[in-house]
Amino acid sequence: xxxxxxxxxxxxxxxxxTAQALEHRVKDERLGFVTITDVRVTGDLQHATIFYxxxxxxxxxxxxxxxxxxxxxxxxxxxxKGLGIRLTPSIEFVPDAxxxxxxxxxxxxAETRARDAELAQASAGAEYAGEADPYRHDxxxxxxxxxxxxxxxxxxxxxxxxxxxAAAT
Numbered sequence: 716x717x718x719x720x721x722x723x724x725x726x727x728x729x730x731x732x733t734a735q736a737l738e739h740r741v742k743d744e745r746l747g748f749v750t751i752t753d754v755r756v757t758g759d760l761q762h763a764t765i766f767y768x769x770x771x772x773x774x775x776x777x778x779x780x781x782x783x784x785x786x787x788x789x790x791x792x793x794x795x796k797g798l799g800i801r802l803t804p805s806i807e808f809v810p811d812a813x814x815x816x817x818x819x820x821x822x823x824x825a826e827t828r829a830r831d832a833e834l835a836q837a838s839a840g841a842e843y844a845g846e847a848d849p850y851r852h853d854x855x856x857x858x859x860x861x862x863x864x865x866x867x868x869x870x871x872x873x874x875x876x877x878x879x880x881a882a883a884t
Contacts, residue, residue, distance in 0.1 A: 719758075722756045722757075722760060723756075725756050725760055725763075725798065725800070725804075726754040726755060726756040726763065728797070728798060729754045729756065729763050729765070729794055729798070729804070729806075730751050730754040730765075732793060732794045732798070733751050733754070733765055733790060733794065733806075734751050735793075736790045736793040736794070737749055737751070737790070740789065740790070740793055741782070741786045741789060741790065743782040743785065743786060745778040745781055745782035746778075746779060746782040746783075746786075747770070747778070747779055748769065748770035748771065749768070749769055749779055749783070750768045750769075750770070751765060751766070752766045752767060752768055752813065753765075753766040753811065754766070756804060760800065760802065760804055761802065761804055761805065762804055762805050762807070763794075763804040763805070763806045763807070764807050764809055765806055765807065765808050766810075767779075767783070767809075767810060767811060768810070768811045768813070769810070776810065780810065783808040787806060787808065790806065791805070791806050
């Protein structure tokens with residue numbers, strides 16, 4: 716099993732070689748604007764998964780997928796000559812779902828911004844149902860009803876008994 720650093724170097728080299736092969740070696744009219752986005756190689760360097768994106772509509776994506784499938788052997792041969800390792804990994808082309816996922820996230824963010832703007836517009840003229848500040852505040856001259864001195868902030872919230880008297884059980 717190869718170390719992860721070597722697998723990453725082989726994957727990076729396969730990415731460059733695949734791009735070169737698509738640009739200079741493959742002569743297929745179905746092949747359009749293909750971008751190699753990522754390559755993942757197994758730990759034993761026997762299989763490489765090549766992720767790609769295509770600029771265009773569904774028909775162009777299908778045509779590019781067919782062109783890549785038809786030229787897999789030619790591309791693998793070019794990769795094998797360029798890698799210089801004992802065994803050339805088998806390759807598989809997989810369409811990258813990243814652009815579709817990013818477009819979906821952009822649509823969701825746009826919907827959220829529109830809803831936020833609508834909510835801000837609806838709440839612009841709204842008034843409080845009760846008082847503006849519903850919390851009780853101690854007046855400056857009155858003693859609090861619960862026995863808290865109001866100075867330390869410990870209150871009854873688990874700070875313990877600081878008054879010096881013991882509780883009878």
